[in-house]
Amino acid sequence: MMLVFGLLALVLGLWALNVVSKVDPQLGARILKAGGGILAVGMAGFLGLRGELAIAIPLGIFGLGLLGWVPFGPAGFSERTQKKTGQTSRVRTAFIEMALDHDSGAMGGLVLAGRFQGCTFESLDTKLLIELLTEVDDESRALLVPYLDRRDASWREHAQGDTATGRGSTTSNGKMSDQEAYQILGLEAGASADAIGRAHRTLMKKFHPDQGGSTYLAARINEAKEILLRRHR
Secondary structure, three states: OHHHHHHHHHHHHHHHHHHHOOOOHHHHHHHHHHHHHHHHHHHHHHHHHOOOHHHHHHHHHHHHHHOOOOOOOHHHHHHHHOOOOOOEEEEEOOOEEEEEEOOOOOEEEEEOOOOOOOOEHHHOOHHHHHHHHHHOOHHHHHHHHHHHHHHOOOHHHHOOHHHHHOOOOOOOOOOOOHHHHHHHHOOOOOOOHHHHHHHHHHHHHHHOHHHOOOHHHHHHHHHHHHHHHHHHO
């Protein structure tokens, strides 16, 4: 009986491979995973009826894992180790809100107050952004300067003095809240210490001063990590 069941499984497996080879690789992988899970669960049920529980139980757990029905199976492990995409951090000052994309390192922003209120950085040309630099506080300037550096490396040729260098005090205007810290690291409230550490490392690789970020931005990212990690000590 086992021989017949094994031969049947082999035939079905070969047929599935032939079908999968003709479809999209990602879809094929999902089909193979689901098929393998169903097959493993079916074999586990058959072996369980024969009383071979020592083999049936782990095989059943493996099959359920492939189907994503248990958190510690292969599917669950893959989901935990797969890097999440689409994470965005937000750093807010009195005048602007800066958005930082974890995957690409792209910067974007929105003007919150002043003459250009409601405008996105992308909608303003370099000349207007330089004018914005002269109208905002030091914290906002410390965020806007690295954005300009990435967008137009020659912008300083059209600016003068402290506006071109981005100099000025960049001390935070108040204690960072937990909510703000989560926004800066691009995390949901209650994120684990591991998630906090990963987000911090990703952001520092993209937005460290040596990578086109700024001392102020790096300091805010470090402050966010320290505040949130205190909750896990």
